[in-house]
Amino acid sequence: MDIKELTIQSALEGFQKKKFTVVDVVRACLANIQKYNDDYHALLTVVDEKTLLCQAEKIDKTDYSLPLSGIPIVLKDLFTTTGLRTTAGSKVLEHYTPVYDATVVARLKAAGAIIIGKANQDAWGHGSSGENTDYIPAKNPYDPSRVPGGSSSGSAVAVALGMCLASTGTDTGSSVRGPAAFCNLVGLKPTYGRVSRYGIIAMASSFDTIGHITKTVYDNALMCEITAGKDAYDATTGDQQVPTYSQGLDGTLRGKTIGLPKEYFELKGMDPRVRDATQAAIKKMEDLGARVIEVSLPHTTVAMACYYILVPSEVSSNLARFDGVRFGCGRETFGLEAKRRVMIGTYALSSGYYDAYYQTAAKIRTLIKKDFDDVFTKVDAIVAPSSPTLPFTIGERSSDPVAMYLSDIFMCPVNISGVPAVNVPCGFVGDLPVGLQIIGPQFGEQNIYQIASVYEKATEWYKRTTPV
Amino acid sequence: MNYEPIIGIEVHVELGTASKMFCGCPADHFGKEPNTQTCPVCLGLPGALPVPNKKAVEWTILLGLALGCTINEESKFDRKHYFYPDLPKGYQISQYDQPLAIGGSLELSNNPIIQSSNNPIKKKIRIRRVHLEEDTGKLQHAVVDGQRVSLVDFNRSGVALVEIVTEPDFRSVEEVDLFTKKLQQIVRYLRISSADMEKGSMRIEPSISMRKVESRKSKVESGEYPNYRVEIKNINSFKFARKAIEYEIIRQTEMLVHGDTPTQQTRGYVEAKGVTVAQREKEEAHDYRYFPEPDIPPMRWESSQLSAISRQIGELPDAKMKRFITAYGLSAYDAGLLVETKERAEYFEQVIRQKSAVISLKTIANWIINKKVDIEKTSPAQLLEQIVESTVVSAITDSEMETIIKQVLLDNVKAAEDYKNGKAQALMFLVGQAMRLAKGKSTAEILKINIIETIKI
Numbered sequence: 001m002d003i004k005e006l007t008i009q010s011a012l013e014g015f016q017k018k019k020f021t022v023v024d025v026v027r028a029c030l031a032n033i034q035k036y037n038d039d040y041h042a043l044l045t046v047v048d049e050k051t052l053l054c055q056a057e058k059i060d061k062t063d064y065s066l067p068l069s070g071i072p073i074v075l076k077d078l079f080t081t082t083g084l085r086t087t088a089g090s091k092v093l094e095h096y097t098p099v100y101d102a103t104v105v106a107r108l109k110a111a112g113a114i115i116i117g118k119a120n121q122d123a124w125g126h127g128s129s130g131e132n133t134d135y136i137p138a139k140n141p142y143d144p145s146r147v148p149g150g151s152s153s154g155s156a157v158a159v160a161l162g163m164c165l166a167s168t169g170t171d172t173g174s175s176v177r178g179p180a181a182f183c184n185l186v187g188l189k190p191t192y193g194r195v196s197r198y199g200i201i202a203m204a205s206s207f208d209t210i211g212h213i214t215k216t217v218y219d220n221a222l223m224c225e226i227t228a229g230k231d232a233y234d235a236t237t238g239d240q241q242v243p244t245y246s247q248g249l250d251g252t253l254r255g256k257t258i259g260l261p262k263e264y265f266e267l268k269g270m271d272p273r274v275r276d277a278t279q280a281a282i283k284k285m286e287d288l289g290a291r292v293i294e295v296s297l298p299h300t301t302v303a304m305a306c307y308y309i310l311v312p313s314e315v316s317s318n319l320a321r322f323d324g325v326r327f328g329c330g331r332e333t334f335g336l337e338a339k340r341r342v343m344i345g346t347y348a349l350s351s352g353y354y355d356a357y358y359q360t361a362a363k364i365r366t367l368i369k370k371d372f373d374d375v376f377t378k379v380d381a382i383v384a385p386s387s388p389t390l391p392f393t394i395g396e397r398s399s400d401p402v403a404m405y406l407s408d409i410f411m412c413p414v415n416i417s418g419v420p421a422v423n424v425p426c427g428f429v430g431d432l433p434v435g436l437q438i439i440g441p442q443f444g445e446q447n448i449y450q451i452a453s454v455y456e457k458a459t460e461w462y463k464r465t466t467p468v
Numbered sequence: 469m470n471y472e473p474i475i476g477i478e479v480h481v482e483l484g485t486a487s488k489m490f491c492g493c494p495a496d497h498f499g500k501e502p503n504t505q506t507c508p509v510c511l512g513l514p515g516a517l518p519v520p521n522k523k524a525v526e527w528t529i530l531l532g533l534a535l536g537c538t539i540n541e542e543s544k545f546d547r548k549h550y551f552y553p554d555l556p557k558g559y560q561i562s563q564y565d566q567p568l569a570i571g572g573s574l575e576l577s578n579n580p581i582i583q584s585s586n587n588p589i590k591k592k593i594r595i596r597r598v599h600l601e602e603d604t605g606k607l608q609h610a611v612v613d614g615q616r617v618s619l620v621d622f623n624r625s626g627v628a629l630v631e632i633v634t635e636p637d638f639r640s641v642e643e644v645d646l647f648t649k650k651l652q653q654i655v656r657y658l659r660i661s662s663a664d665m666e667k668g669s670m671r672i673e674p675s676i677s678m679r680k681v682e683s684r685k686s687k688v689e690s691g692e693y694p695n696y697r698v699e700i701k702n703i704n705s706f707k708f709a710r711k712a713i714e715y716e717i718i719r720q721t722e723m724l725v726h727g728d729t730p731t732q733q734t735r736g737y738v739e740a741k742g743v744t745v746a747q748r749e750k751e752e753a754h755d756y757r758y759f760p761e762p763d764i765p766p767m768r769w770e771s772s773q774l775s776a777i778s779r780q781i782g783e784l785p786d787a788k789m790k791r792f793i794t795a796y797g798l799s800a801y802d803a804g805l806l807v808e809t810k811e812r813a814e815y816f817e818q819v820i821r822q823k824s825a826v827i828s829l830k831t832i833a834n835w836i837i838n839k840k841v842d843i844e845k846t847s848p849a850q851l852l853e854q855i856v857e858s859t860v861v862s863a864i865t866d867s868e869m870e871t872i873i874k875q876v877l878l879d880n881v882k883a884a885e886d887y888k889n890g891k892a893q894a895l896m897f898l899v900g901q902a903m904r905l906a907k908g909k910s911t912a913e914i915l916k917i918n919i920i921e922t923i924k925i
Contacts, residue, residue: 080513080514088514093514096514098513098514098515099508099513100508102515197515197517198515198516199515200515201515205762205763206762233519234519235519235764235765236762236763313759316757317549317558317759320549320551320557321512321514323551323558325620326556346757349549349759350757351755354758358759
């Protein structure tokens, strides 16, 4: 058993067939944490070995009947966990231990998952590279001189380096898909309201979605069918029934229409090597039976401006509770990016500026939503690169916030409109992975999982594990 | 030069729902051990989310409808931001530009006998809006281990709070007094809150400014309001509201007479000294940075839902009083006192449903009003028994009684006048005189009731 190649699916099979035990898998994860964490900084908190092995033994002694029995997972540090430090990647919460579990955490625990630790991230979710953590930034396991993507940086690194079999992330603008793309993994940004936000430290409440990072589409679908669904503690979750996503992944792409947004492919900043890899992936999808057409998302050009008004506005509000009265650390402990967003948001909501900024951006949001709705009357899915570039080097963009913001240009519009999207690996440039984004209509997770899965089975890029 | 007060008020009423506005914690916080009724939501812990209390929303609509408001078909919650240690999220969930109810009114009319006032008042106060929000925690300033500290009790945090905002339609303290008492009565009739001022479940915030009265002939109100207003925060008794407004009227008038303009301010009422003191100037006013609460989807109301809520209003005090006068032939005075609380009015109607023909409606009304019957402890049947027993004791006929009372009042005009002017002792003197004339054939209590009745008619 090589833990870096092990998927949830194969682990569950291995437990059942007594090929290895949960204790074996947990020990292997702990060994990788020991081996890599000091260099790659994937995890901020690791549950102590004794507790973990005790949990593992208990599962080995009973049975493996739960859907995630004995699967070691890592949680992004925005996920509130009873009795387990939760920092949000920020020094403000360096010593904060929550008294309750997020709904998703409770559901994963109830499904038999073992929580092995909490992952590094851009503080509060503010970032696309992992460099905005208030701790030591995580590194890309395919090239440690490069960023692993953010903000769910540690979540991706931990899966890629075999510290766990799957992880959770949040995606407000790119934060699950981005790191999944940069680390050769599958990452889902579900439909807004599909997965409960209760107990997830809020970044921008009307954008935040709760996703997962896994090696394969099957694993991802399996996790999503456990975490998704109505939650009485989150008024924005939808009543829609949750399909058994993992059971609808086979078939072909025959009869599927895939749209390529011309505005995305016309973007000047796109790395030609990323374009080539994406084009090859699209060709592959055509070979698998898909019909490919060009579509238009006309408001793409103003999407980032809209995003960077609305998101900081909500950020400034959501961070107001960290006023220094509680949680141990004062406001001076906020990092630069958080302060920048609080200032932008406070300004955009101020009386006299509200109409010009927040209100205008809210109107643009409606137009962007309509762009997507219109396209989905013609196509089953939209396909685009997740990131216009390859993983960039550490420090390359950290002094230029606007350049950093623009690395999410293909992903942020998806959050503005609320629709789901999944990143699936689509090849390599040298040693660096490239990610493909498959975007679906509202509550169309089943559909994009199926397309991603058919493509994945035909290409198997996920099998190329990290060089270390 | 004459000035008249221009007053508008905001009233906060804590709803009596079982649970808080956005979580499942008990809402009844009065006198509870601090921080025993809290959870991640009302403590504003990271990650916690609000889920609105359906009952609280329906009750706010109910109050809005009872006050003649229009219900906004589409309504939403907004975040109102400010920093204060008793506000754990750094914002209060409130309603900004789409409150649940708008544009109502409340008819004021005083009953000169009950309110013992010389100015008859009959006017309509317009209600600008009725909206729903959450209450804050409470600060307690204490000394712990020799250190002066401020402690926060979050039991009240997140309790459903309705805010009623009037137009600046009041022109006197009496009008404000009448309005707030009537509002309290309606809230209690709807059984949506105890509205106890002393427990803080009803709080008054008047805004006062003074306007020059231009000339005698232009009695019609000009729409112009002064360019400043002074808001007095969180007053927790009718008496203090009166005193605070009276104080402000004098303070502002004096300033204006001396050629100064009062500044736009928030002031607080200091109970011990009976004065208001400045708390915040206009320049220090908060920019609340309202924006739509993203954690709660907007609300939409079908007319069928609204009519279902509307059916729960029931008979309100004004309508009930009118019905008591016409259906039971009661005086406005008696009817007014009987409908003071819904419980008393219902009790009265239960008693008359069970009564025998010999006991008059008037006697029952008299007993409930003047004998201060404890309606919680005395069943309607028990009350009827008591009335029958005491009637037997009284061996005087109605006409004899009338003669005695008339004679007493005729002989003691001065004492009768004194009583009318509020001297309670004069009544006892009159009762003594009547006892003498009745020669033991009646009781002091019955004679007292008859004297009061006769004087008031």
